[in-house]
Amino acid sequence: MERLQKVIAHAGIASRRKAEELIVKGKVKVNGQVVKELGTKVSGNDRIEVEGVQIESEEKVYYLFYKPRAVISAASDDKGRQVVTDFFPHISQRIYPIGRLDYDTSGLLLLTNDGEFANAIMHPRYEIPKTYVARLKGLPSREAIKKLEHGIMLEDGKTAPAKVKVTSFDKKMNKAIVEITIHEGRNRQVRRMFEAIGHPVSKLKREKLAFLTLHGLNAGEARELSPHEVKLLRTLSETGSIK
Structure with missing residues (x-):
């Protein structure tokens, strides 16, 4: 509805x-x-x-988009800034993003004109896993990583447990690259989680949503989801599993 x-x-x-x-x-x-x-x-x-x-119903369409940084996750912006739908001038349907990525965050974002599908994907009952890669200032300790893995208290409540892996670090430059997977969608959540352990994010990218990746796409590019992918996402949003 x-x-x-x-x-x-x-x-x-x-x-x-x-x-x-x-x-x-x-x-x-x-x-x-x-x-x-x-x-x-x-x-x-x-x-x-x-x-x-x-009125005639629009044909339902589903797109996977590689959002660049400095782009608004919306269909319009009252300040005249670039929005994600600006990258779809050839699409006749009135599509909009499912959820959002921050202005300064790049990565995987879905767009559609199917409201029922969008609501199912965002429903908190079966929150779909989202994997981000973050460049951090400083080198987080194992104890700090454990806090994120067990859930950390933010101003809007404690986060759910996250999967966290330090993929590389540079002692000389005092920075680290960390992969984190969460199942929630609070505003600027990943950035706030790392700030809470004393390691602000200098760059953030969403690389994966459920089984979907950015493979084959450059920033600003998109592809249609296949009917099978749409079906799998519906199943995942309804049951929490695609098995």
Whole structure:
């Protein structure tokens, strides 16, 4: 189920704000009935008319995108900054990112126009594992790494246990490369976790989401997910396993 104004916007009829105006003015019908409530939710089986014209559902699309740094994980930005959808000028569907990567974080991001799929992927019940590679300032001790592995207290609560592996370190430059896998999606979580152990992140990249990787892509490039990959992600979001 999705909000009516969102469905109208995704169909390319109008912007979200304009869709809300049309609803309030009584210009929208759902299954033959005028609807003026902005909180109304509809399903793919509902018949929606805007000013007497029935809207057609967009073909569902699913993309894996290698987000560069200094790009906003959104479909638009009121400050005029570059957003992830700017890299899809050839796509007629109104896609949007599933979740987000910070402005200064690069890596794997999914985009779609399938709200049901997006909600399933982000549902906290079966949080999908996400693997990041972080360049840290300083050389974390084994004790510090254990804190992350067992869960560490942040201002918004204790994190779930993480998988952490130091892949390289440079004593002379006083820096380390660490791989970390988490199952949560709090705001700037990975950066805050490393800050909590006294080793701020100087560079961060998401390299993996569940079984998906960035293999074959350069920053700013994308590929469509295969039907099999979409099916596996649905199964994982519903059951917590793809076995």
